[in-house]
Amino acid sequence: MTFVHQEVWHWQIATYLFLGGLGGATFAIGAVLHLFEGCDRKMLSIAVMSSIAFLVVGTVFLLADMLQPLKAIYALTNPRSWIFWGVVFINFYFIAAIAYIIPLLDEWPLFQPIVQKIPAPIIGLLERFNKLVALGGSAAGFLVAIYTGLLISAAPAINFWNTPALPLLFVISGFSTGAAFLLLLSMLSSNPAAPVISAKLEQLDAMLIVTELIILGAYFNFAMFLPTGARASAEFLFHSPVFIVGFFVAGLIVPLAIETWGIFFGGHSQENKPKLPMLLASSLVLLGGYLLRIYVLKAGMFQYPW
């Protein structure tokens, strides 16, 4: 039995996985906030534009890693492949995100000439069904976020990846980074409704981090008790200082501590609440999410029978 580190997918794919999860979750959470909290259109439009940008940049990284990116359209051929479904989910996401954002663009003088060129009946239709598109878009965002985990779990010889815990970990981590990014935006927003949204996002992110910690515990427990490549991968991560300090401590524990402090002692109902700790927590969650994907890819080990 030989354990060999995979040398196939590197930081480019980790970046794609991170931005896919972040973009999908940002839109999903933003759309849900729209449905239930009614947050302001300007903030929503920034969030959705950013999430589209994350997905576009992530897709560029994926294409750059391919041998023949110009033939990428062929990826819509085999429905047994998770990449096929990834392409479907991402396209569904783009359609929903663009349909959702068009009516919001009239908040921006820069985009008003473009919006005005779109026939009024179409704008009216998009306005009318805006909440329905938000619902569809949040489903698309969720599917994109979970696809990133499903993609790499389809590796029968990489035990550490080939587990149902990985898609769960990636989707929760993706939603945590999405909530952190929206928290970052709301902390920077001067809108009077922003503190209420910030408080909700703070609570959501803290809950997501706790869930991520539970999944991580179950994941490593499973990996450490198997005499396979999964244990070798888990041991590799335990001996990686950047994973332990950068992801686990700085990317999970510190933001959770800051957010817990903010929820219970920060007085988030007041508008003069200190912003710096929350900005720090959000940035650390984003950094942690990226490191998680880089290190999960680095830790992938083939278990060869020779």
Add this chain to the structure above:
Amino acid sequence: MARYGMVMDMRTCVGCQACMAACSTENQTPFWSEKFRTHVEDKEVGTFPDVRRVQLPRLCMHCENTPCLSACPTGATHMDKNGIVLVNNDRCIGCYACCIACPYDARYAYEREDVEKEHELYGKDVSHETPHVDKCTFCVQRLKEKLEPACVATCPTHTRIFGDLDDRQSEVHKLAASGKAQALNQGLGTSPKVFYIPS
């Protein structure tokens, strides 16, 4: 219609690597980048003083249940009517999902630099026009001419026995069904068509 497979008799392999050279010449694999469709693993087995060397020739297992075929989004990886797993180079986008899915390290990237070097070495006789993920084809071009795969024809110790696993008269069928030969990583359910007789 056949169901081609191979039996590796590890008792006779001496690790001369003639199979690797023959395959590389026949299929223009990028030996300059140390990439081959077939390898011979030189392993030490046991603990001192009870130690011995084992040669394990390996290549694509042409699995019945192919993880690479399921992972390939473009359909470039496919199985022909004789059970041989092939890659359509023109359709391959090089996403590496098949390389990640393969439990036998049987695939590698034929990169742009490799294509350029191949053109430099072989001129108009190149067999790889575009970058793609490459793997063993059981020398499908030789099979069409009723020839054995290059590695089998070259092996001086008759380690590699090739043929139709469904032909009850064939040596490969008899060995595969003898109970002496085993497939690698059977627990994964891939049903390989390459079997090993341990040394």
